[in-house]
Amino acid sequence: MQNYILEMNQISKEFSGVKALSDVNFKVEKGEIHCLIGENGAGKSTLMKVLSGVHPYGTYSGDIIFEGKIQTFNKISDSVKAGIAIIYQELALFPDLTVYENIFAGNEVKRGGVIDWNQTIVQAKEMLNKVKLDVNPDTLVKDLGVGKRQLIEIAKALSKNVKLLILDEPTAALNEDDSENLLNLLQELKSQGITCIMISHKLKEVIHIADRATVLRDGQTICTLDSKKDEITEAVIIKNMVGREINDIYPKRPEQKIGKKILELHNWSAYDPQLGRNIVKNINMHVNEGEIVGISGLMGSGRTELALSIFGNAKGYKLQGEFIFYGSHRAFKHPNEAIKAGIAYVTEDRKGDGLFLSQDIKNNISASNLKAISQNGLINDNEEIKIADEYRKSLYIKASSVEQSVGNLSGGNQQKVSLGKWLFVSPKLLILDEPTRGIDVGAKFEIYSVMNKLIREGMSIIMISSELGEVLGMSDRIYVMAQAEIKGELASGEATQEKIMQLATQ
Structure with a gap:
């Protein structure tokens, strides 16, 4: 018994x-x-x-x-x-x-x-x-x-x-x-x-x-x-x-020609006045059109800080170095400037920074781009519902309607709403910080499929992830960070978990 x-x-x-x-x-x-x-x-x-x-x-x-x-x-x-x-x-x-x-x-x-x-x-x-x-x-x-x-x-x-x-x-x-x-x-x-x-x-x-x-x-x-x-x-x-077999959790996408460089960072550094030290040091990296660039490294290696320095420097770091976006030297002073230029950032902390949990799906998705559904300062409610419902369907958000409170959704569906919110600004470069943290294998597969679709449509993605399998399974190239620096760059064909960990622990 x-x-x-x-x-x-x-x-x-x-x-x-x-x-x-x-x-x-x-x-x-x-x-x-x-x-x-x-x-x-x-x-x-x-x-x-x-x-x-x-x-x-x-x-x-x-x-x-x-x-x-x-x-x-x-x-x-x-x-x-x-x-x-x-x-x-x-x-x-x-x-x-x-x-x-x-x-x-x-x-x-x-x-x-x-x-x-x-x-x-x-x-x-x-x-x-x-x-x-x-x-x-x-x-x-x-x-x-x-x-x-x-x-x-x-x-x-x-x-x-x-x-x-x-x-x-x-x-x-x-x-x-x-x-x-x-x-x-x-x-x-x-x-x-x-x-x-x-x-x-x-x-x-x-x-x-x-x-x-x-x-x-x-x-x-x-x-x-x-x-x-x-x-x-x-x-x-x-x-x-x-309820079905998923033979490969990382869906393959057809090989496509990688386009021109859209983002270049040269000797890029970020100094945090509160900590009194550089949290990003002498970064040299680039992102091409139509590719997924993975950024790997242990927690505290500077990955999120690098993303925030690119996305309009919301934390007020003191920045140095060269930032080139679509051939132009840029110096974003606020995330709004980065958004207008075509950069979006899906935060790793969806509940704390990414979503309005007490509001519904449509309000969250439209929040990043209210101008697109407004006329003479008034929001077109019908247009808001229509657009939100399009994202609900295309991102496989499981909800009774777009008027369901985001706080009542599961973690995976909250993540999809957070993604939809930033896709609504039609970015050229999408930064995903821990895009599948705390979500299940089915939802992961759906998010990976969306990422591949975006790449086929010409978008570029920077993906920060602590999951080595995810970095290896989804990236075209991988940068490995440690102690606020990039310690190495690996092509997808040569990258292994052992090589990444060796660089990440330098």
Whole structure:
């Protein structure tokens, strides 16, 4: 008989008459690492919110059985008391507080009703040892990188005697080393008897770490795969996730003649007055018409800073060097000038910088180019709806209508709206910063297909990505950055993961 720590039986959940979950069955064995996978909008996050009490008892149908008892969680604290902790993609830490204050926030160590700070620090050190994080507990969280913050979140969960740890896309914002460290930690926690549920779109991670994996599609349970039966393979996962086979996730495009140089940077540098140092140094690169230029490198290598310096210098860097766009020397002082010249930038932070989450799809898409749908200072509502609907269809945005709130869309569909917003300005050069971060394999394929279509139509693309497979699979040429400099240029035919990593670690 299988020893289940968690059983979710016949779970259904509706939002405004739309079924997000339909009779979902999900069972997790005690002491296993169980991956929950599916396309964006499949219902993964909704299911975990039901489990954690974000969607309280009575707002869904079905039963949650945890450690053999039916649970009626009315709020998050109820699930926490039961021993369930969930760590979301957007970390819930206080940046201006210390590590030890964050670990025990809301769960303070008290003696006689008063916080015992000395004991708090002692216990914080114990938690940090458990997650193998060597930092001073007095350190402010804002002074730590994303990888270390992720470990602090896990330490915080462990301080509450967690039995079931849920991680939502835990490696989405991590580099290769931090991702590997985190996965190793999960296996260590498993050996200590802690059960883990991990939501992930990174199939290699799922294959590497999962004991079992459950696939959701369109709010329904499709299957549960078992590593012991060799069922967890990339082909099997993809077929069950998207309902069809995708033989090559990086769609090939017909060979075409690469055009003239449209962008040239010579000895291009950017100095950040706030940091007091150059965050981009002596960059020499070019982009040709009708090609995808990949920019690879570890986090902190200067890739995003380079993109921002090209796109109108919104951060106010002190720029030096030569910037040539379509044969003319340019010096953009604001993103508006770059947009008018034909450059668009899709940010890596779609929720923070890329979209108006409280507004609908049509408002987001039209925001970048209101003049195109306005006359005498008035927006033509019909034209706005028409154009937004064209992008909804061409970018495969899954939504009931263009009047659906962007905040209610899945991550992949939000990314497509962000892309549509910038395509509406008809750019000549499109900069994509981590274009598929945190989205599923089906949505990735669709975005790659759109990129190929844009290239065929004569657009040029700079693609910044932390995923080596993506850089290798989509780029015509690759620049590798490290320590704010370009360390090398590789043609697609000669590039390998090993060569890129060798340059990225110089």
